[in-house]
Amino acid sequence: MSERREGRTRSVAEVRVLEGQDSPDLVFFSSVSENTLRFVEKLERPAVRIPLRPRTEGMIRVTRPYVLVVPTYGGGAQAGAVPRQVITFLNDPANRALIRGVITAGNTNFGEHYCIAGPIISAKCKVPELYRFELLGTNRDVARVKAGLDEFWARQNTLEAEANEEDVA
Known part of the structure; x- marks a missing residue:
């Protein structure tokens, strides 16, 4: 697999397909700081974590719907806000087809660009931004995201069941 960037082609190591329980409904990227x-x-x-070094570690491909948790990069600039590893992951059509929502980490020091990676991914992938939190998140953030994910997946399962019933009818 290769990734085009600035007129060059960079190779990415093999893609590891995650099947069954190895493909959870939560995918995240975290830098070496490991805040996310x-x-x-x-x-x-x-x-499951998107690899930090996909050119050497390989990339993952999920096989079930998921919510993406992603930090915002760029130090306050919109350009470069989405980590390149996340872009590589989402440029795989199989991964892009299964994203259902995004949760974004950021730093309020970024001002108007706080958590800007979320709206960028939301718009490009046509999925909702479900939540934003700063840096490591607070206990309140954790509780809200836990409850929100449970509610989100229950709603998604209901919608999927209704769609399947319509297909049968």
Whole structure:
């Protein structure tokens, strides 16, 4: 697999397809600071991490619908706000087809660009931005996201069941 960037083609190591329980409904990216990882761990639900170094570690491909948790990069600039690893992940049509929502981390020091990665991904992938939190998130953020994800997936399952009933009728 290759990624085009600035007129060059960069190769990405093999894609690892996640099947069944290896493909949870929560996908996240976390930089070496691991702020997003620490937040996701507090959610106490299965999650898979987008590789930090896809050219050497390979990329993942999910096989079931998921919510993406992503930090905002760029130090306050809109350009570069979405981590390139997330762009690579979402440029895989299989991964892009299964995204159902996005949760965004950011830093209020970024001013108007606080959590701007969320609206960018939301618009490009036509999914809702479900929640925003700052840096590591607070206990309140964790509780809200836990409850929100449970409610979101219950609603998604109901919509899917209704759509399947319509297909049968």
